[in-house]
Amino acid sequence: MTGEEEKPCFKRENKFIVKSGCKKRMWRSLKQILTAERTLLWPNEAVLYYSINAPPTFKPTKKYSDISGLPAPYVDRHSKLFYANVEEFATVRSLPMDITAGYLQLRGANNLVG
Amino acid sequence: MENILVLKDYKTVPDIVHEYGPTLKFGHIPLVIDNGSYQCRVGWSIYEEPHLIFKNLIARPRKDRCKKDAEPPVTPPIQIGNDILNIEAVRFQLKTQFDKNVVTHFEVQEQVCDYIFSHLGIDSEGSVPHPIVMTEAFVTPNYCRQLMSELLFEGYGIPAVSYGVDSLFSMYRNDIGDTALIVNCGYHTIHIIPVIRGKVIGEHARRINLGGSEMISYLHKLLQLKYPVHVNAITMSRIEEILQEHSSVALDYQEEIRKWSNPDYYEANVKKVQLPYVQTASSSGLTAEQQKERKKEMARRLLEINARKREERLAEDEEQLNQLLAIQDMIEDGDTDEFNEAIKGFDIKSYEDLQRQISNINVRIEKNKQRILAAANAEENLEVRPTPGRMQPPSDPEAFQAWLNETRAKYRSLVARRESRRARRAAMAKRRSAAAAERMRVISRLAAAGDDFGDQDSDWDAYKSISREADSDSEADGERLVELEEALREYEPPPAADQRHTTHQLHLAIEPYRAPELMFQPSMMGNLEAGLAESMEYVFKHFSPEDQLLLANNVFLTGGCSQFPGLKERLERELLEMRPFQSTHKVVKAKNPSLDPWYGARDFAGSNEFENWCVSKEDYYEMGGEYLKEHYASNKYYKSPAPIADNNLAPAGDANVVKEEIVVDC
Secondary structure (H helix, E strand, O other), X not given: OOHHHHOOOOOOOOOOOOOOOOOOOOOOOHHHHHHHHHOOOOOOOOOOHHHHEOOEOOXXXXXXXXXXXXXXXXXXXXXXXXXXXXXXXXXXXHOOHHHHHHHHHHOOOOOOOO | OOOEEEOOOOOOOOOXXXXXXXXXXXXXXXXXXXXXOOEEEEEEOOOOOOOEEEEOOEEXXXXXXXXXXXXXXXOOOOEEHHHOOOHHHHHHHEEOOEEOOEEOOHHHHHHXXXXXXXXXXXXXXXXXXXXXXXXXXXXXXXXXXXXXXXXXXXXXXXXXXXXXXXHHHHHHHOOOOOOEEEEEEOOOOEEEEEEEOOEEOHXXXXXXXXXHHHHHHHHHHHHXXXXXXXXXXXXXXXXXXXXXXXXXXXXXXXXXXXHHOOHHHHXXXXXXXXXXXXXXXXXXXXXXXXXHHHHHHHHHHHHHHHHHHHHHHHHHHHHHHHHHHHHHHHHHHOOHHHHHHHHHHHOOOOHHHHHHHHHHHHHHHHHHHHHHHHHHHHHHHHHHOOOOXXXXXXXXXXXXXXXXHHHHHHHHHHHHHHHHHHHHHHHHHOOOOHHHHHHHHHHHHHHHOOOOOOOOHHHHHHHHHHOOOOOHHHHHHHHHHHHHHHHHHHHOOOOOHHHHHHOOEEEXXXXXXXXXXXXXXXXXXXXXXXXXXXXXXXXXXXXOHHHHHHHHOOEEEEOHHHHOOOHHHHHHHXXXXXOOOOOOOOEEEOOOOOOHHHHHHHHHHHOHHHHHHOEEHHHHHHHOOOOOOOOOOOOOOOOOOOOOOHHHOOOOHHHHOOOOOOOOOO
């Protein structure tokens, strides 16, 4: 795609669109923007993006069975999956590695140590 | 079946280029753009409805990989918004200008703007001569607004722009007074914004970093894990459809899932979603019977070819033998000269050589004859022998059924045996399990066994029981299993068509409640933020009891994700729980949660004061790109402080470090 050819008539020039082949401008991610914003000396009353993040939860998190979503009183020590009853335990034990890893990742528990 | 849901797989319709009449062209009509991270809605302020509603996505196809010099590389065009007819086909090339709920990628934004303006038919030369009302995220970073203004003023030459917050527009559109607690459930975030007497209390607003897109990907992954076979049929768009049309928020999640743990309730209420099912033709369009027939035919033909070759060779050998015998006759007749002549032609050196060759050929002929005989016998056998090793079912239908059941039972028991053996081996591999202890016991008994070990054959089974490897039993079982499997596959009546459909159904039980529940329990996806109810409680705490009551009596629910059935009731229940005893509360849902921001912004653009709330081109050059005219539905403007000069930075580390000398007593 060449910028000039496809430029609509209401534009004088492309502002940010670059021709293919030219060096692409690297756009800052939101995280980078926020980090940069943080380094500035803002007045006290200023409300910024990062300052309205929700508080961390103070309630104990409930455990639900990874495979069915039922309340899960048990943890399979082998795969670390939560399960609710005997039948589920049998299922949990028969699951292949990639599925158990998927469930753990879904719960955000895949990188816990131990 | 009574309650099977069929996915509609919605298709988008490409947007038309709208007419750009003289009223619009010369009327200085404001253009209203609700630039949401899910959808973008665009329309003129003088019309009732937005002209364009499209997903804020572009698909940039990769360049042609075949780089032939002959033809110039053809780049397929970029598809934007509703141009993307099949979103799943370009899923991996999708781009959006948004990072969370904030625009950060302005090259994509510019492409989207091009799309917007050209589809509105704007044809004025060199500029877009309309003031623009643009929505932005609550507390958008100045950096992003600056780039947006730069794009609009310098890229499109617009005369003026006004920025506003979508949820505030929606609130004023719904005319619910000037004090409310806005709960805006969006595609990437949930905002809780307290507004008191028309004033947005920004410092006590909170944002939960989770929204519709997270719910979609959660449910997507969940169902893919539940149905690994259908990984490719479970697409994001289908999940989106399930979430939009068949999901709801539970009034009491714990109670809800307790109900589902009852199998009867499950059976009665499970939702079955039919995935598209294609009748798979058997591999080559032939039945098993035909395939077998064909195989037989090929084998027969091969045999025939071999037989013909053998016969040809036999004839050849016999011919040679005759010639050699004729030469032998010559020498016996005493024609030495003729003999010498003849053996030259045959490459034979002497009489002995000749005799050896004759005997060789004789042996060869004999062998060939035997082979031909054997082959003929085998051919006969092939006709009659009923392939040994294969299971043959009885032909009588009743007996056949019995045989089938028996085979199935055998198959199942074998599978069970294999499973138990596997489990035992797995347990044995671990220390301290019962199986491992048993193994150690057997080993120690073996060591202590006297000379009479081996007198009985069963003694040797001890080795089988302690072996960690697959033993001969499992091998034999494996072979038997394959045999049974084959027989079952061949003779089992094929499942009826409607039964086969059921294997392509997704059973949704708790899942349609589980995904929206993420709003209240982000911990379910490993997010440690407080959920919606807890965050609301947190926000309430920062206000005086009187203001709390005002807010609680006007909780305003807006945003695309607020359309889940049951969300309003759930919030009312949560409020009842968190508010003081016997205090009142009320939840108001926006009339049109998705479009009200646009309507609100349209009303705003039509108001008399609109001119005063716009950043003009002069303002832009004067105040910089981040500048914003504050109004009732806008963010607050804080001028970005100058970057801290280097010498103000924390002094070099050395000066602050207190050096301590450590004296070690010896």
